[in-house]
Amino acid sequence: MHRLILLRHGQSRWNAEDRFTGWTDVGLTDRGIAEAREAAGLLKDAGIDVDVAFTSVLSRAIETLHLVLRDMDRLWLPVHKHWRLNERHYGALQGLNKAETAERHGAEQVFQWRRSWNVPPPPIEPDEPRSAVSDRRYAGIAKANLPRGESLKDTTDRVIPFWTEAISPALRLGARVLVSAHGNSLRGLVKHLDGVADQDIPLFEIPTGRPLVYELGADLTPLRRYFLGDGGTVEEITWPDREGSAAA
Numbered sequence: 037m038h039r040l041i042l043l044r045h046g047q048s049r050w051n052a053e054d055r056f057t058g059w060t061d062v063g064l065t066d067r068g069i070a071e072a073r074e075a076a077g078l079l080k081d082a083g084i085d086v087d088v089a090f091t092s093v094l095s096r097a098i099e100t101l102h103l104v105l106r107d108m109d110r111l112w113l114p115v116h117k118h119w120r121l122n123e124r125h126y127g128a129l130q131g132l133n134k135a136e137t138a139e140r141h142g143a144e145q146v147f148q149w150r151r152s153w154n155v156p157p158p159p160i161e162p163d164e165p166r167s168a169v170s171d172r173r174y175a176g177i178a179k180a181n182l183p184r185g186e187s188l189k190d191t192t193d194r195v196i197p198f199w200t201e202a203i204s205p206a207l208r209l210g211a212r213v214l215v216s217a218h219g220n221s222l223r224g225l226v227k228h229l230d231g232v233a234d235q236d237i238p239l240f241e242i243p244t245g246r247p248l249v250y251e252l253g254a255d256l257t258p259l260r261r262y263f264l265g266d267g268g269t270v271e272e273i274t275w276p277d278r279e280g281s282a283a284a
């Protein structure tokens with residue numbers, strides 16, 4: 037059996053302020069730091085160890101990973117950072133308050149932007165200061181390939197090549213893998229792993245700082261998936277049984 041742990045970063049400053057964040061690089065709040073440390077405690081209590089970690093190039097996921105590895109006494113493990121694990125790029129919505137945006141554009145429109153499978157947010161202009169074009173961490177990516185606003189489908193489409201080329205080979209070699217990333221990049225990965233139907237993914241939320249453990253078969257097919265809870269409890273995830281869906 038292979039084991040994969042997915043971890044959404046602890047609460048960020050903009051989570052706390054209810055702002056669309058996306059590729060904006062904001063740090064953790066005190067609560068976010070506490071959540072990351074609680075995640076380490078849950079992993080240790082469950083007897084789960086890790087051999088290699090992957091994260092995005094955004095500070096909130098990197099900081100969360102470091103806090104977890106430090107508390108697990110595993111700071112020495114190999115860590116691979118990649119932009120493909122970044123949060124969904126929220127385009128021109130980045131920086132706006134979510135409740136105010138709902139008042140302005142309507143709750144249904146905002147729900148579509150936030151949770152639909154394939155509705156992208158309004159795009160950001162490449163020459164805007166908020167764009168990733170001028171950010172040195174993305175210097176190696178062709179400008180034309182830098183996202184300007186992604187749907188969940190767009191996000192998933194850029195996460196999966198990294199899953200295929202980097203994460204799944206590590207699992208196949210027998211490594212226990214921890215991925216510290218973001219609400220939407222992880223939702224996309226879950227959708228892919230479990231073959232979740234498009235209409236079921238909008239209601240699936242990954243809480244900040246709560247480890248989601250996947251037990252995978254030899255061919256990396258999910259056998260079980262569950263959130264770790266206090267006192268050694270687990271919360272199993274099941275998906276509606278739909279025709280055409282590979283989900284269990």
Ligand SMILES: O=C(O)[C@@H](CO)OP(=O)(O)O
Pocket residue numbers: 051055056057058059123124126150219220
């Ligand atoms: O703002 C964001 O980048 C994400 C995650 O916090 O928000 P949402 O959950 O609304 O997709």
